[in-house]
Amino acid sequence: MLDKTFNPAAVEEKHYTLWEEKNAFAANHEAGKEPYTIMMPPPNVTGSLHMGHALTFTLQDILIRYNRMKGKDALWQPGTDHAGIATQMVVERRLEAEGVTRHDLGRDKFIDKIWEWKAQSGGTIVNQLRRLGASADWAKERFTMDEGLSEAVRKVFVELYKQDLIYRDKKLVNWDPKLHTAISDLEVEQREVNGKMWYFNYPLEGEDGKFVTVGTTRPETMLGDTGVAVHPDDERYKDLIGRNVILPIVNRAIPIVADEYADPEKGSGAVKITPGHDFNDYEVGKRCNLEIINVLDLNAHLNENVPEKYQGMDRFEARTKVVAEMEELGLLVKIEENPMTVPYGDRSGVVIEPWLTDQWFVKADVLAKPALEAVETGKTRFVPKQWENTYYEWMRNIQPWCISRQIWWGHQIPAWFDEDGNVYVEMTEEAAQKAAGEGVKLTRETDVLDTWFSSALWPFSTLGWPEKTPQLDHYYTTDVLVTGFDIIFFWVARMMMMGIHFMGEVPFKDIYIHALVRDEQGAKMSKSKGNVIDPLELIDQYGADAMRFTLTAMAAQGRDIKLATSRVEGYRNFATKLWNAARFCQINGCKPVKGLDAASVKHPVNRWIVGKVGEVAGEVGTAIDGYRFNESANAIYGFAWGTFCDWYLEFTKPILNGDDESAIEETRATTAWVFDQILHILHPMMPFITEELWESMADERDMQLISAAWPEKLLDDSDANEEMDWLVQLISTIRTTRSELNVPGSVALSVYLQGANEKTAQRLVRNENLIKRMARLGSINLVDEAVAHGCVQEVVGESTVFINVVDHMDVAAEKARLEKEIANLDKIIGGKEKKLANEKFVANAPADVVATERQKVQELSEKNAKFKEALARLTSAL
């Protein structure tokens, strides 16, 4: 016998271990089954499970478990990425505690330290995924720094280089002065800040007392100014073009140039140009042949190209100093408040500097074309569709992708330089040597590649590429990528580009973009706000199933999830409900009967529930296929609780407690069978409790639930369905009356049905005990004449129901109730009749809509007529 309540902690670990022992998660490309593949977006190896992970992996697990039950060869390919910068930071911080820097160790030893750390702590997140119940094929787990994946990276790099799609160039890049590396545009976060605009006078050369006023938000960069730009049509400055100003402090003569970048409407209309430290100025400098002077070092301290007193000074300190000095010189005109956006490094949190360095770039625009086309032509489909626009927008305006990073942890770029600076890009040093010629001294590029470069290859590198493996053949193109919108650019777009370029086919058929998990108020969860909900704490508190089900039920397309723990609690209660339904089954001897042909059960109540459970299996399956996860959760929730527990189990109690042995036997078998079906349908969403109950409900099972087949619809008996619908209506009607009149539960009422047809009469006979029990009646009888006295009158189907509540009856209130009921029906019927009288409606609306309306008018009118008779009887009795 099961315990009185479900204790998740007691079963979660047990079943996860059992699944792994039985290899239940393993895909098998040799099984001869149709593949179903999901590439798990590899979490950072430094990561730990947050709510976003919990959502995305729950949804993926549902898809995988469902398709596995549908008989597919389901591969959920797991792994982690090496998270270059993040991981390096983690290990550096640990070394810092020992007073050691990575430079003390040197590159090789430092990398050894990272591998040590990875061996020790790198498994955190994948273990947390196990707590969530993720049924990934762990035997195939990969890591972006694996030997095989690293080879794939080298191969891709070399090929793209030889195809002229990767190049090396000296350009302004986003430089992180804390981490000492370039980063891509995407890793830069634009923050709104309240800055200032300083206006400086630059003296005109050779004309004492004449100035050009320029505005700047970054005074310290003036030390690197090499020009002043004005708009070519700006009358104020027309005659100054070609002359020089003397750059204060530095005392350098710099030219005034004409360029349309200068906006006459903004500030003074003249703008100082610092080509070495601003992306726009860099372009202006190129157009106008201005000198590029770099005044910052890798720490964003001022370097040897500025006056001595400024050298070595931090950029922000220099800003204050420059302003002070300009003021002393009498050249500070004014200071204005200026709201502006400032670039910050998303990892380091410091202000990013545009900095001139040698970097490697991918010609993303070339790769983007076929990737764009794949979505336009529907080879890959975004769900929800609207995300296409985000993707298009980015792909159509794509910039060269800076892929080199000046860090140590990552795939070192396979490029070698000779002493003349010639570069050789090859898979191995030997090949590079061969290309360079014997005896040429080569030095390897020290930069590593952006982590996203290797994760862009994930859909095929994990399957063995560049080898032509059977797995690659079988599982690529994958079925769906499930991810959040925040990495459409970072990852999705790049996988599309690389997948199409190297495999010739798109990496996934569908891209399902799910919501963001927010807090109850709708704010983004963040450590600094302190509103983070830890999924592991939720699992400890409510169980993994309850948390998974909550996320599933709230995962409506295109909506963010505002997570409230009250919802988790609600679904924990659902688990308890299920648990107790199982206990009920056990107590009543409802045990699965092997070989039961559910389609041939006899009793209407059993035929009805067998039909309904098949229906809901279809609904849930269709919803999952369409990525409408919330619908799938709601459908099975409503069925398990509302239909099965609240109605079916109550309907069958009189049978089980009766003396018809064959009916008892059939009902026990059906109950157990239906409950089994519920466990199947619920399993993808709540794997632990369903597996546990699957195990406990029978003495012996042929297999684990995880490996069982998804239920099929077996039966749809409309007679049985109508009978049960009638029962539900009749019982609900009597219950409502009881409740409204406050009839105590202990009072057994008498009920009379008048005007019942033959079918109803038979139904009444068949279900008399059941109705009496569920509606708490002393008797229920068919009558020919109305029994108005002391009765509340209701209408169910074709018959009028007289509920004898003589001691509780308030005739005036009853009259009011009937009048209200009639008025309501009159209104509805009136509306419909008006509609039907409209020739245009009859002419234009589809025939079935018109027919439905006619039928409704008919039914409602009959019902209304009965209420009117009831009212008349009541009035005459007064």
Place this chain on the structure above:
RNA sequence: GGGUCGUUAGCUCAGUUGGUUAGAGUGCUGCCUUGACAUGGCAGAGGUCACAAGUUCAAAUCUUGUACGACCCA
């Protein structure tokens, strides 16, 4: 500044191609310790579907505009 999305019951949200008497969960109210379950049962109240105009026989659903809000990009 460009773009995307949202506004439906007190709260959180469903509502597939226009045709339902507009639904669910939660909260609220009343009754019920009935032999699976009080983490429960039964019943109930609660909505001019943000606003305005338009298209249509028919609009929560389509179009346009307004207001408010969210997010992405520059």
